[in-house]
Amino acid sequence: xxxxxxxxxxxxxxxxxxxxxxxxxxxxxxxxxxxxxxxxxxxxxxxxxxxxxxxxxxxxxxxxxxxxxxxxxxxxxxxxxxxxxxxxxxxxxxxxxxxxxxxxxxxxxxxxxxxxxxxxxxxxxxxxxxxxxxxxxxxxxxxxxxxxxxxxxxxxxxxxxxxxxxxxxxxxxxxxxxxxxxxxxxxxxxxxxxxxxxxxxxxxxxxxxxxxxxxxxxxxxx
Amino acid sequence: xxxxxxxxxxxxxxxxxxxxxxxxxxxxxxxxxxxxxxxxxxxxxxxxxxxxxxxxxxxxxxxxxxxxxxxxxxxxxxxxxxxxxxxxxxxxxxxxxxxxxxxxxxxxxxxxxxxxxxxxxxxxxxxxxxxxxxxxxxxxxxxxxxxxxxxxxxxxxxxxxxxxxxxxxxxxxxxxxxxxxxxxxxxxxxxxxxxxxxxxxxxxxxxxxxxxxxxxxxxxxxxxxxxxxxxxxxxx
Numbered sequence: 001x002x003x004x005x006x007x008x009x010x011x012x013x014x015x016x017x018x019x020x021x022x023x024x025x026x027x028x029x030x031x032x033x034x035x036x037x038x039x040x041x042x043x044x045x046x047x048x049x050x051x052x053x054x055x056x057x058x059x060x061x062x063x064x065x066x067x068x069x070x071x072x073x074x075x076x077x078x079x080x081x082x083x084x085x086x087x088x089x090x091x092x093x094x095x096x097x098x099x100x101x102x103x104x105x106x107x108x109x110x111x112x113x114x115x116x117x118x119x120x121x122x123x124x125x126x127x128x129x130x131x132x133x134x135x136x137x138x139x140x141x142x143x144x145x146x147x148x149x150x151x152x153x154x155x156x157x158x159x160x161x162x163x164x165x166x167x168x169x170x171x172x173x174x175x176x177x178x179x180x181x182x183x184x185x186x187x188x189x190x191x192x193x194x195x196x197x198x199x200x201x202x203x204x205x206x207x208x209x210x211x212x213x214x215x216x217x218x219x220x221x222x
Numbered sequence: 223x224x225x226x227x228x229x230x231x232x233x234x235x236x237x238x239x240x241x242x243x244x245x246x247x248x249x250x251x252x253x254x255x256x257x258x259x260x261x262x263x264x265x266x267x268x269x270x271x272x273x274x275x276x277x278x279x280x281x282x283x284x285x286x287x288x289x290x291x292x293x294x295x296x297x298x299x300x301x302x303x304x305x306x307x308x309x310x311x312x313x314x315x316x317x318x319x320x321x322x323x324x325x326x327x328x329x330x331x332x333x334x335x336x337x338x339x340x341x342x343x344x345x346x347x348x349x350x351x352x353x354x355x356x357x358x359x360x361x362x363x364x365x366x367x368x369x370x371x372x373x374x375x376x377x378x379x380x381x382x383x384x385x386x387x388x389x390x391x392x393x394x395x396x397x398x399x400x401x402x403x404x405x406x407x408x409x410x411x412x413x414x415x416x417x418x419x420x421x422x423x424x425x426x427x428x429x430x431x432x433x434x435x436x437x438x439x440x441x442x443x444x445x446x447x448x449x450x451x452x453x454x455x456x457x458x
Contacts, residue, residue, distance in 0.1 A: 004326070011311070011322055018313040018351065074311060083309025086273060087326040088299040 001093040008089065008097025013104060015074050022105045026066045030059040030109055034116050045122055052121040053182035056113055057175050060142065063109055064171065065164045067102050068146035072154045081154075084219075091216035095147060099211060102143035110135050126188035134181035134193070137200035138174050144207035145170055151218040173203055224287060226251045226375060226406040227272055232281035234271040241267035241276055243430040249408070249423065251374075254401050256421035256438055257410040264430040265410035266305070269377040272408060273303045286374055299327070302373035304381050308364035312353030316343050316363045319352055323367040337370035341392070357384040369396060376400050376407040382416055394420055 016022050037055040041047050075081050084094065114131075117123045125131050149167040153159040177199035184193030227249040234242040242264055249255050257265045270276045272285055274294030283290040288297045303309075310319045320334040338348050341362045352360055361384050368376060376397070382390055397407050397420050411417040418424055421438030 007322070007325055011314070014318070015311060015313040074313070077307050079305055079307030079309040080311060082270075082273075082275060082303060082305060083323070085275065086298045086301055086303055086309075087323065088328060089326045 004089045004093025005096035009100040012101035030063045048121040053179040057178040064142045068150040092212040095211040095215035099147045127185040130193040131185035138178040141204035228284040230282040234276040254407040256417040259427035263427040300374040302368040303377045317348040337366040341366040
């Protein structure tokens, strides 16, 4: 399973490096969303600093949908979809590999967005480790849930419109807990932030487990 | 020895729609079966059923010793399917596509190089991303994947489409080599004159059923070689 996961993650990341969809479409979209939110909030630095965690995670959430769609678009054709089913790869390994590739892209995006909120909104984080752990746990949850629902909608003609409808409500707890954990990290309120990590961690573990267990049947249904 | 493919009144569904309506087929290891018929006859469905990609709902369906009604996953590991759409990634090079397929099958990536060379994918061609190759060149890459993986069951769905004369000759050689190595080959086509000489058995399909059986040119030739048969192909 781990060997297959590495193989699939390497393939997906190589394709992404070649096509540069994440670089030229997902990243500009996320940065643009951040800038537009800043315009909408007006010039008040206090309002911008208060809204920054929520805006950061909203931008990440929307980017998760794009990155997931892209991850399945490379296997949208009948040939590659059948090829993957006949490849001999363990479905759990395929799930972990796809989720790992989405994780890497989202983590890179979060670094850029972190710099963005620091520069645009004047945010200064006091408990950096808390923000980093929140990012790691949330990104595992986002990428795992994204790939699970991506597989669910992969074979459908309406997949591009269906995926956001399926996945955005499911990811709402990550938006809430991630934003609150980041607010706590900005304020240096560690104990409050750790409480929100206790929502992010089970979410990540649950969707990892669901993906490992159900990716095979989901792939068949797609 | 049990046949590599044993279908008996097999009924298969593509989604909710019937794709095969009671097909009988028996093919041994090392045999080449040509599957002929008009569009919609069920040729592709037959190949996809043998690959474990379509659900068999009634009848018997045993492929490479595995009952398709019980478990398709083990069969799939030993099947190579070349369908209408090649199972290739446009953003990867020819060499990367073949290496990925070989490693996914649990084989050493060293098997990729000889297969690429065998299909004439050398020099600039092997380093070109597949999205930039012509349809015929993409077909060659897909064939290189099959050659490198060397599955026990080759399922070739109209493999001659888009190939030039040289590549068609090469395909004939590859089919003969695979069969000589013990693989079973199912070969669908619209062109009887192209596939019948390669085949031991020829099945003609219509409406998801077998309409006609006849011996292929390869069996006739083998019969001549062993002195067993008359060497005459009995065309129905």
